[in-house]
Amino acid sequence: MVEHESPDQPRRGALKRQEIAGELRSQILAGTYGNGALLPGENELAQRFGVSRGTIRRALGSLAEEDLIDTQTGVGSFVTFDGQPLGAESSWGHAFAVIGAAVQAEIVRAQLVVDPELAASVSSAGMEFLALDRVRRLADGTAVSLERSRVPAVGRIADVPVEGLVGDSLTATMAEAGLTPARGEQWIAVAPLEPADAELLGRRPDEAFLHAVRISLDAEGRFAEKVTSWLDPKRFRLHTAFGGAR
Template sequence: MTDNVHALKHENIAQALAREIRTGKLKRGSRLPGEHALAARFSVSRNTIRSALTELSREGLISTRSGKGSFVTFDGRPLDDRLGWARALAAQGVATETRMLRLEKVEDPELAGRLGLASSSFFAVDRVRTLTDGPAVSLERSRIPAAGDLLDLPARGLLDGSLTATLASAGLHADHGDEWVTAAPLDEIDAAELGRSPGEWFLRARRVSWTASGELVEHVESRLDPLRFELHLRFGSTS
């Protein structure tokens, strides 16, 4: 019975601190209060606090340095990526810069077949997004229709540097779609593009979006730094 109560206490404390970290109350790089202070705050023993901190460390939210304390290592935020990553990050107050890796027409019969499209012509728009004066946080490989008002895209480039704005200007507005998210270690190619080490774990996302009339808007595969992004699923009644 005692072990179960202890486990419940440390899990509740870990969840409370995790909420403060995820909502930004405890920001990346900030030092958590010491074990004595946390024990007093939650009216538990230091052993219970240590168990809670271990749980937070396992979740990648903090790191503990011997003799110095525990520090927040997570600054991920739930983002509405329907806006595009740049605008979604900006809405959260995160300044980013984007480096274009590729903007050219490609033929991809396999992708066209998978999406049920008659044309296998796409524009490849590959970009790396970095924090201003900071590390790379995402690698995005988009495939969009090489048709209609987008035919001269390689010559004129993205509208205001934004793929979302460019698609909207061509009348392509995402109405519905699907997204899949897994986690996997970076291969050598992705690691080199991101300036990271091969084998480092990143989120791997694949999203397909369509207009209300069923036209393809975008197929994008992304590699996302798990310390900067999190998956947010909503379920149940909102009434």
């Protein structure tokens, strides 16, 4: 049986598109998305509003016509673990939980440090940082990553060496201190493990690992976190997608 489109369907679609564009417009003008910030992806917006990606695309197109946003063919990259995307999560602990990976984090260092070089490189207002180093292990004890986080020692973050993390989560601790990553950049290369890092990971020195450096900023563009990671290339991969609207 052939189904014919109701005459009201195009009108309802247009109204929905206008509703979505109106809500996003209000958020942009209110500063929820600052200049240069990325809007959520099409899939996320489609799920949020319960519509198709085509409707989202048309809503974004109307905002672009108003010069409120720039739409462009973009390139997105993210890390996968055993083929499952870890995405752009600010917390890999949360990302691992989302994909159901049995990976536990072991804190090997939690210390306040003064680092003028880091402060200058990221334009940080202060020179004191929390140095939090963690090894992530599988259930059998095999280490799959080493992550060295450096976070401004403000508010609750400065208490971590004595009080520990809020809910065993650096992300939650940063949020309590009013420090929430909103955007950033990441660089990934292949490099040999340095002796000290190889010892922590239980690997041989000079073994090739993925070496990642990620710098996150908050919504106002202030430095939030630098993470230097060593990732087992047998478990982690870099996935790149291109050609979609951003």
